[in-house]
Amino acid sequence: MKLSRDFYLRNDVVKISxxxxxxxxxxxIDGKLTSxxxxxxxxxxxxxxxxxxxxxxxxxNRTEPMYAEGGAAYVYLCYGIHHLFNVITNVEGxxxxxxIRAIKPEHGLDHMxxxxxxxxxxxxxxxxxxxxxxxxxxxxxxxxxxxxxxxIWIEDRGIKITHSMIKTGPRVGVDYAGKDALLPWRFRxxx
Numbered sequence: 001m002k003l004s005r006d007f008y009l010r011n012d013v014v015k016i017s018x019x020x021x022x023x024x025x026x027x028x029i030d031g032k033l034t035s036x037x038x039x040x041x042x043x044x045x046x047x048x049x050x051x052x053x054x055x056x057x058x059x060x061n062r063t064e065p066m067y068a069e070g071g072a073a074y075v076y077l078c079y080g081i082h083h084l085f086n087v088i089t090n091v092e093g094x095x096x097x098x099x100i101r102a103i104k105p106e107h108g109l110d111h112m113x114x115x116x117x118x119x120x121x122x123x124x125x126x127x128x129x130x131x132x133x134x135x136x137x138x139x140x141x142x143x144x145x146x147x148x149x150x151x152i153w154i155e156d157r158g159i160k161i162t163h164s165m166i167k168t169g170p171r172v173g174v175d176y177a178g179k180d181a182l183l184p185w186r187f188r189x190x191x
Contacts, residue, residue: 001119002153008070008089008147010143013096014185016089021166021189022159025085025103027152029137032111036103036126036136037159042171044086044183046095049144051177065144066095073152074142075133082130085138087147087154101129101172103136104191165189 003023010016018041026035044052044065053063053076065086066073071077074097086097103126105112112118112125112135126135133139136154145152167188174181 001156003147003156005071006146007089008087009092011090011096013045013089013098014043016047016087018166018187019078019096019184020087020100020154022191023050024106025132025136025152025159026107026154026155027098027136027138027153028150029142033108033110033135034105034108035155036105036107036132037191038100038102038154039104039191040100040102040110040188042099042187044097044099044171045185046090049177049183050093051171051174051183052097052172055177057068063095066097067093068144070096071147071185072166073136073138073142073145075140076131077140083133083139084129085133085136085142085152088189089092099129100132101186102127102130102188105135105146119154122142161189161191166191 031098045056046054053065069092070089072088086099091097126132167186169186171186
């Protein structure tokens with residue numbers, strides 16, 4: 001079942017980041033259906049989080065989608081190469097986001113392989129945020145896309161994730177954020 005708008009509108013981005021583990025990220029881009037189980041996430045708490053693009057109330061053309069109502073995509077270009085997919089959460093005006101760092105590929109493997117220029121499925125197919133977007137066909141042009149629509153969405157297929165299955169640690173690549181870089185807001189599961 002597709003996640004409802006209410007799932008995204010909750011105010012605890014860390015809890016939502018945990019709750020997204022085991023959910024299924026789906027895309028139908030250029031008529032190609034692809035999906036994978038979310039296995040790694042990172043929470044970003046907006047204006048008060050030094051690791052967030054919206055820290056201190058920063059509003060630019062790139063970050064403006066973060067201020068939308070929860071349940072939209074925020075996709076940005078990292079290092080000029082990688083399209084990184086984030087789930088916007090909370091109410092309009094509060095720029096919380098969850099970065100999807102990894103998925104376990106499920107449907108549309110042939111399309112994923114073509115998009116990644118690979119010959120066979122291996123553990124690197126969707127093992128980082130850039131490879132997740134590449135495999136699923138997500139680009140910066142999809143920023144702002146509503147996750148309750150038919151292009152990009154997340155489903156709850158009843159996969160049970162227990163607290164003991166979740167590994168927690170600091171987020172990746174945010175050393176510039178000082179103490180906030182040490183927050184244990186990266187969540188991973190192995191399934």
